[in-house]
Amino acid sequence: MARVLTLTLNPALDLALCTGPLRLGEVNRTQSTRLDAAGKGINVARVLARLGHAVTVSGLLGADNQTAFVQAFATCGLTDAFIRIPGETRINAKISEPDGRVTDLNGPGARVPPAALEALLERLESLVTGLDAVAISGSLPPGVAPEHLAALITRLRARQVAVWLDTSDAALAAGLAARPSGVKPNDVELAAWAGHPLDTPDAQLQAALKLNASGIDDVLLSLGADGVLWASRGQALAATPPAVSVVSTVGAGDTLLAATLHGVLSGWSRERTLGFATALSAESVRHIGLGEPDAPDFEQLLHATQLRDPTAERRPGENHP
Structure with a gap:
């Protein structure tokens, strides 16, 4: 490792x-x-x-x-x-x-x-x-x-x-x-850098891609219950976590970053990496503490995590950079 x-x-x-x-x-x-x-x-x-x-x-x-x-x-x-x-x-x-x-x-x-x-x-x-x-x-x-x-x-x-x-x-x-x-902002932090509200998924995507263009290879945008957006060298991937009962969100972002690094350093594909990181972050909010990859139902959480291409969700006819 x-x-x-x-x-x-x-x-x-x-x-x-x-x-x-x-x-x-x-x-x-x-x-x-x-x-x-x-x-x-x-x-x-x-x-x-x-x-x-x-x-x-x-x-x-x-x-x-x-x-x-x-x-x-x-x-x-x-x-x-x-x-x-x-x-x-x-x-x-x-x-x-x-x-x-x-x-x-x-x-x-x-x-x-x-x-x-x-x-x-x-x-x-x-x-x-x-x-x-x-x-x-x-x-x-x-x-x-x-x-x-x-x-x-x-x-x-x-x-x-x-x-x-x-x-x-x-x-x-x-x-x-x-x-x-790489950086791991949340939506509020990314909006502060962008200098304007990021109140739509497309605005968040554009800001993350702008950071890519500035020379930062990876932008891991944590969006809480709405999931994760990962912009990597101009290519974007989004994940929606499984529905879980939230006990504490403390440590969820740290779990997300660590699990993403794990996938990157292990040579995994972006899809496998983001799916794993999002599921492990979701696991962490069910209890106090960090994500447990050995949780008995972690495989179910992993399978329930949904990945999608956020660029396909942009409305046709809009003028995007």
Whole structure:
């Protein structure tokens, strides 16, 4: 299997809470509570390791509460190459309600000293040789500016390694300008880049293809219950997930990215890759946690995932680029 590095610059201890309908300003009872050493890149790493890849995790980790992370890395078979920084890694609360609504309460993260960022860049130089891909996921902590992220992507791309990016806001804008190999925005994030609403499937398709034309080979657009659009080198494929009961959407996007990378790195066809990734993401929302490829009914979910050519759905007579 492939050798992959995931970078999480702003990891978190994720406190996942399942509740009844949330009543603001009142006492609410949780139905379940779970605390995980997480962060988007770490979530991607867990799925990739579960699928058989050799995965190294790196980034910036608070030294004062690292125990849960160290234990998780050992349990999941991940190679720990994190730079430790002073202070505590943040705690993010994710509240899931029965109707599928998820409310995130995310902390900013510990401030990163300039020396720690330099140490990370030096460590990456020793890690990048022989890698098949790097996945950079999540927000930026205080002390790491969007231009730092862009420089990091440029540095990795200069070493001829594939770089996939999943972030948002100013970090996404700066990251896109550095031309990673692939990106995984949602519709809101892609609309922010495009500068106008993407309120139709065709508008989403055109924006994704425009990113392809700008030099980003793969655009994996996650659309929640509406599925996934994958624009790859000017060719598009869409997937509709099977209908499932939603418990929590936390980690669904990370599962989608990891499963897509799995297919790409395994040399699968686009159809097989997107079908697998969409089904595994759908599996993940049925429970708290990441997608389980060993779920007893995963084959049924896979067969119920529908693929289609989105270009065939464009209305005839429209003037498309």
